[in-house]
Amino acid sequence: MFRIIRRITIAGGLLLGSILVGALFSYHTPSGEGDVSQAINQQDSPTPTLTVTLAETIPPYTPLATLTPSQTLKPPPTLEPPTATPTASVVPSQTPTSVTEVDVSVPGLRGAETPTPSTTPGCEPREDWQLTYTVQFDDTLSSIADQYGVWVDDLADGNCIQDKNMIVVGQVLHVPGEAYPVVPEVECVPWEVLTPFDGSVTVPADGSITFNWRGPAAPINLIRIYLPDGTVYERVIELRQNEMINLNEYLSQEGTYTWYVFPLGRDFQQIQCLEGGPWTFYKPESAAPTQEAVNTLM
Numbered sequence: 001m002f003r004i005i006r007r008i009t010i011a012g013g014l015l016l017g018s019i020l021v022g023a024l025f026s027y028h029t030p031s032g033e034g035d036v037s038q039a040i041n042q043q044d045s046p047t048p049t050l051t052v053t054l055a056e057t058i059p060p061y062t063p064l065a066t067l068t069p070s071q072t073l074k075p076p077p078t079l080e081p082p083t084a085t086p087t088a089s090v091v092p093s094q095t096p097t098s099v100t101e102v103d104v105s106v107p108g109l110r111g112a113e114t115p116t117p118s119t120t121p122g123c124e125p126r127e128d129w130q131l132t133y134t135v136q137f138d139d140t141l142s143s144i145a146d147q148y149g150v151w152v153d154d155l156a157d158g159n160c161i162q163d164k165n166m167i168v169v170g171q172v173l174h175v176p177g178e179a180y181p182v183v184p185e186v187e188c189v190p191w192e193v194l195t196p197f198d199g200s201v202t203v204p205a206d207g208s209i210t211f212n213w214r215g216p217a218a219p220i221n222l223i224r225i226y227l228p229d230g231t232v233y234e235r236v237i238e239l240r241q242n243e244m245i246n247l248n249e250y251l252s253q254e255g256t257y258t259w260y261v262f263p264l265g266r267d268f269q270q271i272q273c274l275e276g277g278p279w280t281f282y283k284p285e286s287a288a289p290t291q292e293a294v295n296t297l298m
Contacts (some may be wrong), residue, residue: 060122123160128176135167148175186263189277191215204247205284211259216273218263228255236264247283254285 033197039230116295133144138171141164145152156164167173196203203209211223223243225233233250241261247252260277 007088008073008111080130085116125160126158126176129158129176131175131180132172133175135169135171137169139167139168139169141165144173144175147181148177150176151183151210177263186216186218186271188216188273189214191261193276193279196279196281202282202284203287206248208244208246209251210242210244213261213276214241215276216263216271217241217272218271218273220268221267222262222264223252223258224262225257227251227257248286251283252286254283256280256282 019273131148133148135144141155141161142152148155150158150165155161155173155175158176161167192214195210195213219239221237221241223235223237227233235243235245251257258278258280260275260279262275264271265271
């Protein structure tokens with residue numbers, strides 16, 4: 001509890017003093033709750049002074065509520081742009097292609113026909129033909145019949161073939177005979193020498209000459225040349241019937257040369273055809289080697 005003494009000095013003006021006096025005398029204090037005293041002192045001062053002393057009971061001091069501190073502002077967060085999520089690609093649906101069916105019949109015009117069945121229904125191949133032949137590329141029923149010595153109609157009937165012009169690569173046919181015929185790898189045709197001529201022309205002393213002939217078309221040909229001193233020079237040629245040879249390097253001796261051509265298979269063995277030759281030619285003595293010949297040898 002606190003007691004507060006307030007002193008109020010009012011100077012000048014009767015109107016203001018009257019207001020204060022009226023307020024003082026109109027204030028009543030309940031018994032035992034407080035007291036009021038007043039004193040009016042006259043002083044020598046020409047202006048009257050009114051002193052009022054009030055005594056009252058003040059309720060205990062209630063401290064003001066502590067202000068709630070405001071939140072400290074934090075710096076705004078650093079935002080990174082989100083990773084772009086790839087959009088799923090839309091698989092385009094296939095647009096059905098319209099199909100136009102054209103069925104045109106033109107008298108006398110034959111287009112692509114449905115393959116005719118290769119065998120006659122209900123037919124049985126010949127049981128007495130024990131050998132078989134597998135159709136190869138470029139075969140015809142006629143060529144197969146010629147190999148086995150049978151008429152083409154008999155070969156077609158024996159294999160129940162309805163169309164003699166319709167055979168397929170890989171088709172297995174029954175063929176007559178007790179053994180397979182020997183098919184020569186190369187046709188043995190007569191030999192003919194072109195150059196160097198057989199003893200009628202003298203080859204040059206220097207330079208090169210071309211050995212050229214006609215004979216069986218063997219996969220490999222072997223040229224064998226016997227030199228004047230009896231030594232042998234050979235050269236292998238594939239799929240050709242001519243070859244150029246340098247005289248100064250391989251055939252430099254003076255005298256008569258004899259040469260042959262041997263037809264060989266892929267195994268480098270002589271085929272059933274005989275060799276071509278012997279053919280001969282004469283070569284004179286070589287002159288002094290020229291610079292061109294020396295460069296060739298180098």
